[in-house]
Amino acid sequence: MQYSGSRILIEGLIEQGVDTVFGYPGGAVLFIYDELYKQRDRIRHILVSHEQHAAHAADGYARSTGKVGVCIATSGPGATNLITGIATAGMDSVPLVAITGNVSTGLLGKDSFQEVDIAGISMPVVKHNWIVKKVDELAEVIREAFIVAQSGRPGPVLIDIPKDISALTAEWTPGKKSDRKKKAGPDDVFSARAKRLALRNERLTYTDEDIENAAKMLKEAKRPVLYAGGGVIIAGAGDELTQLAERLNAPVALSLMGIGAIPGDHKLCTGLIGMHGTVASNKAVQKADLLVAIGARFSDRVTSRADMFAKTAKILHLDIDAAEINKNIDTTASVVGDVKETLIKILDKLPSKVATEWNGEIEKWKTHMPTTYTAAAQSDGIRKTALHPRFVIEETAKKLGHDTIAVTDVGQHQIWAAQFFPARKPRSFLSSGGLGTMGFGMGAAEGAKVANPKRPVVLFTGDGCFRMNCAEMGTLKTYSIPVLIVVFDNSTLGMVRQWQNFFYEGRYSETDLPGHPDFVKLADAYGLSAYRATDRDSFLKVLDAASADIAAGKAALIDAKIDKDEKVFPMVPTGRPIDEQIL
Template identity: 70%
Template sequence: MQYSGARILIEALIEQGTDTVFGYPGGSVLFIYDELYKNSDRIRHILVSHEQHAAHAADGYARSTGKVGVCLATSGPGATNLVTGIATAYMDSVPLVAITGNVATGLLGKDSFQEVDITGVTMPIVKHNWIVKDVNELAEVVREAFAVARSGRPGPVLIDITKDVTAAMAEWRPADSGTAALAPRDKNSPAGESSLNLRAQRLAERNTRQTVTEADIGAAVKLLLEAKRPVLYAGGGVIISGACEELKNFAERLNAPVALSLMGIGSFPSDHRLYTGLIGMHGTVASNRAVQKADLLVSIGARFSDRVTSQADKFARGAKVLHLDIDPAEINKNVKSEAWVIGDIKCIIRTILGKLPQKMETQWNGDIDGWKKKSPAANSRDTALHPRFILEETAKRLGPEAIVATDVGQHQMWTAQFYPFTKPRSFLTSGGLGTMGYGLGAAEGAKIANPAKPVVLFTGDGCFRMNCGELSTVNAYKIPVLVVVFNNGVLGMVRQWQTLFYEGRYAETTLDRPPDFVKLAEAYGLTGYSAHDKASFTAALENAMKDIAAGKTAVIDARIDRDEKVLPMVPGGKPIDEQIL
């Protein structure tokens, strides 16, 4: 069947299971949008207010489901507006396919109108990218892109398609059922041999290759059997691999405390007796002290970020480190390991459990329970409306199936500390890049992907200014999201640092300016509520939930004290057990 390149792209996306594309049109993708229009009964397009939100929405779709998210933008500024969202996904290992249009092949490299070398721009922040200048290669490139995005340690990829390719005609051949999308192409096929495709094939094969060996498993088991005070440090890789139940079994077998990175939140239930909470700069007393007192630290799908280790040479100073990860590049990158096993986390834990005794004892002697009583508090002062109250009341109202998105800053850390997460893929946040403006797009994508689950965005007034334009999208498509703005009139986390380390010089962190968020919500056709104490927040939450039930996004402007702090806190460069409490 002869189809245009644009139609082939749509067919290939549907073939890969894509049901939703987040995007914004422009000249270089007009043929693609024409096909989206014609095939709107087969694939849904969500028109966002800015291309960055398209990337964040695709990211939220992917994080909340494990599927590949898809976003689409035109050439030049449309493509560059995706970059922050692509980088966000890259840092947090989110499977994403970003599709950009470009100028016609004959205009490449001539500084043509709205031309940019987006493959060059994104090279450091994608697993792989392609520029398609031959319509005969388009379908196979799409298949390869999805395979690379999903395989091994997931991540974003980018497909740049010149405008003439979207208009050109070629034969559309559906992939055979069960056929590997990355099989080497026959040199005599219409598309010929593509070095790009072969490189992509090798990349995907390397990502999916398992390197678990009996020797590595044996070394891991030996360390576990010798340990008296083991600690499990779990990250986002546990969630990505679907190994949350295995992690729970592992912890219970070892009788070992479990500390989580920010990306690991949700991988282990917060109400479990072995849960010690967040680790690192704003980690709990229990997690940070346990790691510093451990004789074995087992890192599971985590990368030893600087926000976890702080002063790396004093991190887990008395412990041997056993590192379990799918990405060999993470081994010994930030912290030296005694032993490691490289491969799929689920398979690794199952294999190790098969070689351990059914009951193991530790020698923590009640230390963990004692430290857990020193629970994190935002501040000991009694304020009218405390972040912990906001989070706990919202959690009670939404229930355990809720998906929580955040932006970045104090509200993000309070959410990680206080929200009672019990399920994986329920916490969506920008961990590695720390992207202000991430949250509303991510919440939107998550709600589209999970229509039966309640979705809430916790954001700050500084962050909400960066993404509030996306309220137009959630209203237009009737996407009901609860938005709670922690409004303290300042850039809270930066102000906290200025208070503690810059002698109170609040340079450019006071946000004494509009908008009124209640009126802003109303301007977008939504409802807004203001809360300044516990009673008014409870009333606002009740009213907002009625709006959500009616299929409408609601915004709560929650006024909190500008000097409320995220505590505990490890000052930069200090060991993680030297906390400001």
């Protein structure tokens, strides 16, 4: 069948199981958008308010499902607007295919209108990218892109399609959807290169000796700690992580990306580790004789002062990415491979119970939780009823139910949500971890909701972040995407203010936000239901109303007024060991 490049692109996406793409049109992608119009009964397009939100929405779609997210932008500024979202996905190992238009092949490299070298710009933040200069190569590039995005450690890729390539025709031969768990078979219409990419997944990177050594270290440990990262969730290894913890009676500390890898209310889950980690997680790691890092990369937000991190422990590192071994922390031993697969093999080598010697220390440390409603605990009657982030998050979670997906932007509210949102299963807590992208939340929340129409989705955001992406309310309204938005409104950049308070003698340089809009009126202007809460009673009332809106299929916003000087605790000052916390 002779198809245009645009038709080949759409057929290729459908072949890969794509049902939704997020994007914004422009001159260089008009042929593609014309084909999207023709094929609109087979593939859905969500028009966002800004290309960055397209990337974040595709990211949220991918994080909440494990499938590849797809976004589209035009050439030049459209393509560059995707970069922050692509980098966000890259830092957190999210499978994403970004498609950009470009000027026609004959105009490439001539500083043509709306031309940039997007391949060169994106190279540091993608796993791979392609410039398609021959239309008969487009189908194989699409297949390769999905293999690369999903294989090994997942991540974003980019396909750049010049305008003339989207209009020229070539033969289209349907193939099978790529499967990163299986090597390419004889019926798959793949090029030799694509087959090599698929076969790469079958290559073992660990040995039987690695498995035996890991099991031996676990059997000998007296104070083991498991440190679980986002790789556990990506690999679908939550059950295996929980089994290992229970056999060892070992505490499980979670990175921000690892939240949900083990149920938050499990007796062995000690919560967040690192700069804003719990007392239990941080002390356990510093007292451990064996630290088992699983699908985690020893970020500086976890280790703080690396030379004082887990000094009494041997380090066993399980990860799919060999480049992470010994990158930030020197390890005693490692197993490189899919962590679900390697955990299963290690569990086979262990007895049903391994005796350890924690002797109640973990339970004692777990009582040191950031429970105080600091601003609300002051003596006068008005302050006693003031809103506290913990109250807001916990009550919202209760109202929406156990199946809720929580999405955050970046800042104080992000850490409060990490501490207090009861994530009981994987892919229920979505946040920009590695890049820390303010403005991530709205796009990611809409992507998560589109991908999970039967699950409640709540966005916890701050007023600073929300100002960056509030135009995306228009998308929620247009497509009837029922996301609940909870804005922690303290008229300041809260996390920056907290640092200025602790370490810059209270010089609040450019952190106050006196000019932000009335968010209730703004939401109303976009046609969303909107409510304001100033104390606990009013919050519970508006939460009931907003929940009714969500149940009716409409997005809603709650502007929750909190104290400007409410702080995130615990906190490890920069350059200090993680057990030296401000409580």
